[in-house]
Every structure is written in C-alpha cells, then in structure tokens.
Amino acid sequence: MVTSITSFGRSGLYDWMIQRVTAVVLMAYTIFMLAYLLFNPGLDYAQWSALFQGTFMRLFSLLAILSLAAHAWIGLWSVSTDYIKPTVLRFMFQSLCGLLAFVYVVWGIQILWGI
C-alpha cells in the first residue's frame, strides 16, 4: 500500500471511478451543447440566456463544472506525480491546480446563477 495524501480520494479505486463517471458527464454535456448549437443555427442572446435560466440546464451545467474540476484534479495530480520529481515543486504545482479548480468552480457558479 502506497500512502498518498494529495490525491483526490486517497483510494486508487475511488479516484479511478470518479475519473470515469465525470468523463461520462463531460461527454454528455459536450454532446448536448454541440447538438444544441447544431440544431439552433440562428442562435440569439435571448434564446441562449433562456436556455441557461432553466433549472435543468443549471443542474446539468453545475454537474459539468464539478465534474470538470474533479476530473482535472485527478488527471493533473497523476501527471504531476509522474513527471515532477522534486517534492516542493510537485506540491506547489498540485496546490496551484487545486486553487485553479476552486476558482473555476466558484466563478462558474457565479456566472451560472448570475443569469
């Protein structure tokens, strides 16, 4: 058993599962957005704004934002433990990733609820 306290869920299985579930959410969101843009060619601001005012879209978008943050954290943590060998540098990189993920989540919620 290798101890790691900076990984997302500390259990390898948990991280693996979250990585896959969030990937499915992100894929669904991407397909939905692409399909929406494809089937609404003359999209204007009112229509776009109305889309994001609906509860379903707010839930779906929030889910996608949280999924993105978790997915990015697990992925970048993995990359950092592969390639950044000096502990101080690695920890700094991981902290920066964590901070960015937090900022993007809060910022995303602000945008989403600001509509």
Next chain:
Amino acid sequence: MLVSLYRYNPETDDVPYMQDIHIDIPGGKDIMVLDLLQLLKEKDTTLTFRRSCREGVCGSDGLNMNGKNGLACITALSQVVEKDKLVLRPLPGLPVIRDLVVDMGQFYKQYEKIKPYLINDTPAPAIERLQSPEERAELDGLYECILCACCSTACPSFWWNPDKFVGPSGLLQAYRFLADSRDTATDQRLAELDDPFSVFRCHGIMNCVNVCPKGLNPTKAIGKIRNMLLQQAT
C-alpha cells in the same frame, strides 16, 4: 551487418556510449540475437550480458532490440534487424551495472510486495490442497511468467514510479494468487493494492502485452484485479 551496442563500464567510462561494430554472420544464417552477442563477445571479451538457458525459459537475457524489449535467445535476427542494422540496449528504466546488464533490484522489490506465494490459513490437509480442473485453468496465462522484466521495463508508468507502481509483471503475479482457489488472503491482497499507485497507475497502453516473450497479457490481469476491487467496494 551493423550492430550498435550500448557500452558502459563504470570503472573506465564516465558516461555510457554506443559502439558501432560491423559483423558478418557466418553462412548468412538467421541466428538468434543471443548467438550474435556470443559472436561479438568472441571479438571483444569485455562485452557483458546475462544469459543462461538459451531457450526462453530462464528470462535472463531480456534486452532492448531495435527499440523493442524481448529475450535475445528466442529472437531471430530476421525478426528485429532493419536495414541491416541492429541497435542493442539494456532494458530501459533500470540502472545499468555494466554494458547490457541492469540492476533488477527495483523490479524484484515490487514482486516481493505482492507476496508471491500461497497464503492459506486453514489447517493443511493430510495430502494436498486439491483444485478442480476449472480452478486450475484459472491460472493459465498467469503462472507462465518467467520474470524477465521485458514488460515492466517497457511500461512508462513503471519508468516514472518504479518504487510505487507494482508494474505489469508484479500485477500479473498478484492476480495469479488472487485467482488461486487455494489462497485465502484475497481481502488482504486487495487491500494492499487499493491506492492510487500500485494498480491504478496503469493507463492500459498495453506495451507489456506487446513485448511479453511468453505471449501473456498483464493488462487483462490488471483489469481483473480492478474488477475484483470494484466488486468488493460497491
């Protein structure tokens, strides 16, 4: 043909270097890479490499031949030589002791970690612990591993974290004991593997499957370990 050999003698060389040697194969025969190394050693007796059984059973002569890991004794020149040139290097990722000989310490350490022996806490029967033919068949494709390290040293995840990631060879062996009907330590074995490195550093790129000289499939075994962990935890 031209052979480009990785040379390094820690007593005389500061850094490793590649030595180009032109050699004619006697009778133009399609010999094995190990035979070629033997011919080269006759020319230069300082050339160092491991070998033993010369028939792909002992796993001593794992090498990197034109970029692909394999056993020198069962790899014919026709399988690896390109444009009349062969580049021979030690297995990648492990510290080089001399020429083509690597220090396998890290590799064996990972093997040791998975407890490669049967653990059974029930009283021993009078004669032996029996298995049905079906239970025995579960071990096919697992027990054949000869620990040559071709797979683990072809795996980038093992290159970057050889101290934390068990590696394809160790994990194939781990599953060999998880799948054994006579082993009762399944839960402890699984608990030891559920961290972000031991098993889950495998990203399934299948380099291990590509190079295994025994045609085994560590990626499949890793998938099965993952499924066992999932079944236990959900």
